[in-house]
Structure formats: structure tokens, C-alpha cells
Amino acid sequence: AKISVIGAGFVGSTTVQRLAELEPGEIVMTDIVEGLPQGKALDLMQAGAINGYDTRVTGTNDYADIADSDLVIITAGIARKPGMSREDLIKTNSKIIGEVAKNVAKYAPDSIVINVTNPLDIITYVALKSTGFEPKKVFGMSGILDAGRFASFIAEELKCSKKDIEAMVIGGHGDLMVPLPQYTTVSGIPLPELLPEKTIDRLVERTVNGGAEIVELLKQGSAFYAPSAAIVRMAEAVLKNSKRILPASAYLEGQYGQKGIYFGVPVKLGANGVEEILELKLEENQCEILRKSAETIRRGISQLEI
Numbered sequence: 001a002k003i004s005v006i007g008a009g010f011v012g013s014t015t016v017q018r019l020a021e022l023e024p025g026e027i028v029m030t031d032i033v034e035g036l037p038q039g040k041a042l043d044l045m046q047a048g049a050i051n052g053y054d055t056r057v058t059g060t061n062d063y064a065d066i067a068d069s070d071l072v073i074i075t076a077g078i079a080r081k082p083g084m085s086r087e088d089l090i091k092t093n094s095k096i097i098g099e100v101a102k103n104v105a106k107y108a109p110d111s112i113v114i115n116v117t118n119p120l121d122i123i124t125y126v127a128l129k130s131t132g133f134e135p136k137k138v139f140g141m142s143g144i145l146d147a148g149r150f151a152s153f154i155a156e157e158l159k160c161s162k163k164d165i166e167a168m169v170i171g172g173h174g175d176l177m178v179p180l181p182q183y184t185t186v187s188g189i190p191l192p193e194l195l196p197e198k199t200i201d202r203l204v205e206r207t208v209n210g211g212a213e214i215v216e217l218l219k220q221g222s223a224f225y226a227p228s229a230a231i232v233r234m235a236e237a238v239l240k241n242s243k244r245i246l247p248a249s250a251y252l253e254g255q256y257g258q259k260g261i262y263f264g265v266p267v268k269l270g271a272n273g274v275e276e277i278l279e280l281k282l283e284e285n286q287c288e289i290l291r292k293s294a295e296t297i298r299r300g301i302s303q304l305e306i
């Protein structure tokens, strides 16, 4: 397969590194900064000689080089600084991704697109509109990362392995995300059987602020190790057509009472992208947060100049 990663910053280049190690085919990395993707690609090619992979990785500033990609991963744009919300990035990143998406449509018209750029649900909408692709071919990475954070905090609390935890987080990728303890299990045991409600609430709260906690610590830039791990999990599901059921920001057409917006829901992911959206029964307070989250996303979309 041919995979293109747009944006060779922290998230983009870590994603290329993780992918290269899996030998999925050919990888092209692009960025607006001259020399940056080329230099990182060369470094990653040399890492292959030591780490033992033969993946061809190239860097470019020319969109023509993404021609005929099977999968395009968008990570271009700016990230949050301390005190900023993901929504503060709308103006800058929607312009950048509008441009990126037009080039994706031009050079890789048959590709599947995974958007990562924030504010995730709004920028994924920009990617949909600017590519003109079918909604199932364009989706965003959010829930796997948020669920990973939730799982990590649960493992710490239970002093158990992270490997046994399957967490589920849906909703917008922001302050109104909805971690779902009732659909989170440890080796099949529902979380509410293992921890008191108060403790779960504390872990949910930390999950919602999981990205901001890292932004505050780093003082510059935002998370990229866990985000790139989450991206690769989605990429693998597409490349291997594995029909994994994972949370993703998907285009809703009536599901969860919402139409014409993106937010996080469990989906079945395969070679054609989002093959199915799964609807879960939720508690009333969770439905309420989802509705608020959808409103915020709608407000963001109404600010767009596309």
C-alpha cells in the first residue's frame, strides 16, 4: 500500500516511524517547511537499517508525490499551547486543511482519509467538504486516544496490566467527550464492578483533561506518542481490512439523534473506511453531554469559511 502523511511535525513523524516499523508498503511524508520531511525521511530510512525494516520512506514539499495513495493521514497545522482549547485552533487549521484536502482529492482521489488535526471533529468536517469524498472514506482519530488515556488511568488505579482493559470513549474530542464506564471492561468485567463510582468519576475527569494535562507539562507542543499509536491502530484496520470495532469521529446521518456533523462513535473500520456506525444505549446524563457536545461542534462548523 502507499500511505501519505501530511504534516511532518511531532504527530506526523512519530506516526511515520511507527508505520515504517510495520512494513506496510511505501510511505510519503509531506510538510510546508522545506527540508523537514526530507530530513526526517532520510533519518527514518537509516533507522530501518538498524531496526530491521525495508519500508521506503520519502519526504517532499510537493503534493504531486502523494499520487495514488491508498491512505492519507492528515496531521498538518498548529497544536495547542497552554491555556488554549482545541477550538482556538479553528481558523488557522481549517484554512490549512481546506488546502490540504483539495490536494488530496486532486492527487489521491481513491484514498481513505484519517484526519488528526484539531479541533478534530470540526476539521474532519472541513476535510470531508474540501475533498468531496464519500463520508465513510473520511474520518477522524479521537476516541482511541481518549480511551487509551482512560485505560491507562484505570490500570494505574487497579494496579493491573493495561493489556486487559478495553475502554470506550465517545462524543466530541474536547471537554465534552463522554467516557463510558458501563462499556469499559477489564478482561470482560465491567468497570463499575471493580471501582466505586466516585473513583470512576475522578478517572473520567482526568481523561477529559488528559490532553490539557500534557500540554501544561510540556509548555510547548502537545501529545504525540499516544496519538500516533492511536493513528496506527486505525491505519492498520484500514490496510488489513480487519473490520475492527473502534471509536472514531464519523459523519453522522441520524445516528445518536445527530445529522451532518462528526463526532466520536464506535465504528467498524475496514478497507472502505467506516463500514458501520454502532449505536449504544446510553444513560440520560451521557445523552445530555452528547447533545451539548454536538451543539459545540455545530457552532464551530458555523464559523467556518468553506
Ligand code: NAI
Residues within 6 Å of the ligand: 006, 007, 008, 009, 010, 011, 012, 030, 031, 032, 033, 036, 075, 076, 077, 078, 079, 080, 089, 093, 096, 099, 100, 115, 116, 117, 118, 119, 120, 141, 142, 145, 173, 221, 222, 223, 224, 227
Ligand atoms: P506540530 O507543530 O509538531 O506539526 C505540525 C506540522 O504541520 C508542522 O511541521 C508544520 O510545518 C506543518 N504544516 C503547517 N501548515 C502546513 C501546510 N499548509 N501544509 C503542510 N504542512 C503544514 O504539531 P503536532 O504536535 O504534530 O500536531 C499536529 C496536529 O494534530 C495539531 O492540530 C494537534 O492539535 C493535532 N493533534 C490531534 C490529536 C487527536 O487526538 N486528534 C492528538 C494530538 C495532536
